[in-house]
Amino acid sequence: MIPNDQLRKxxxxxxxxVSVLVIAIVIAMRPAQxxxxxxxxxxxxxxxxxxxxxxxxxxxxxxxxIKQKRIIAHRNMIFAxxxxxxxxxxSYVVYHFTNDETSYCGEGLIRYVxxxxxxxxxxxxxxxLPFILLTFSRxxxxxxxxxxxxxxxxxPIWLYVMLTGPIVYLMLKPCY
Numbered sequence: 001m002i003p004n005d006q007l008r009k010x011x012x013x014x015x016x017x018v019s020v021l022v023i024a025i026v027i028a029m030r031p032a033q034x035x036x037x038x039x040x041x042x043x044x045x046x047x048x049x050x051x052x053x054x055x056x057x058x059x060x061x062x063x064x065x066i067k068q069k070r071i072i073a074h075r076n077m078i079f080a081x082x083x084x085x086x087x088x089x090x091s092y093v094v095y096h097f098t099n100d101e102t103s104y105c106g107e108g109l110i111r112y113v114x115x116x117x118x119x120x121x122x123x124x125x126x127x128x129l130p131f132i133l134l135t136f137s138r139x140x141x142x143x144x145x146x147x148x149x150x151x152x153x154x155x156p157i158w159l160y161v162m163l164t165g166p167i168v169y170l171m172l173k174p175c176y
Contacts, residue, residue, distance in 0.1 A: 008141040013132030022089065022129060029096045037098050044095040045102075045169055045176070048088055052165035053086035059159050075139070081162075082136065088165075096108040099148035114171045121164040128157045 062077035104114050135154045138147035 003143050004141040005143075008137050008143055011137035011141065012134060015130055016138055018133060019130035023126060025093055026078035026126070028045050029093060034100060035098050041095055042097055042176070044099075045172075048092055048095070049166040051084045051088040051091075052162045055081045055088070056159060056162035056166075058084060059155065059162060063155065078139065079134065081158075085132075085162075102172055102175050104172060106171065110171075114168070117164050117171070118168050121161060121168055124157050125161045127167075128154065128161060132158050 058077045062074050062081065065071075065073040065077060104111065104118075106114055106121035131150065131154045135147060135150040138144075138150060
């Protein structure tokens with residue numbers, strides 16, 4: 001396919017706008033007043049863990065497919081991972097605008113392990129979003145060399161975020 005630089009530029013702008021909006025929303029939900037929705041949303045943390053796990057599986061499959069030179073299958077798995085991440089983000093924002101944060105209840109060494117995983121997860125999730133979107137835009141516009149260069153370091157970060165999300169959930173589960 002022929003690289004489409006014009007589309008890439010538009011997608012890059014969209015990536016920056018979406019990244020700024022998402023980061024602003026996540027920052028706004030921390031001190032925000034909680035909204036009463038009249039529905040029990042306590043199932044959402046488990047949903048988040050499942051969706052992140054599915055995204056991680058899609059990312060692993062995408063890597064497998066690209067190593068096999070199965071470009072269409074690779075693209076489909078990336079679309080699936082992006083879709084899972086979108087639904088995660090949407091439900092994460094809804095949950096945190098409607099529920100108070102849960103404090104970790106573990107003690108001792110495991111508490112330090114939990115906070116290390118949580119802090120690295122949060123930092124990498126927040127900082128990786130624009131790079132994930134930019135890597136995606138280079139792939140979808142057939143800028144293959146740029147896509148490969150970015151994916152070599154963006155992919156492991158995205159996978160780490162997708163894997164540590166469920167780990168954080170499982171560690172926090174007894175504290176709900």
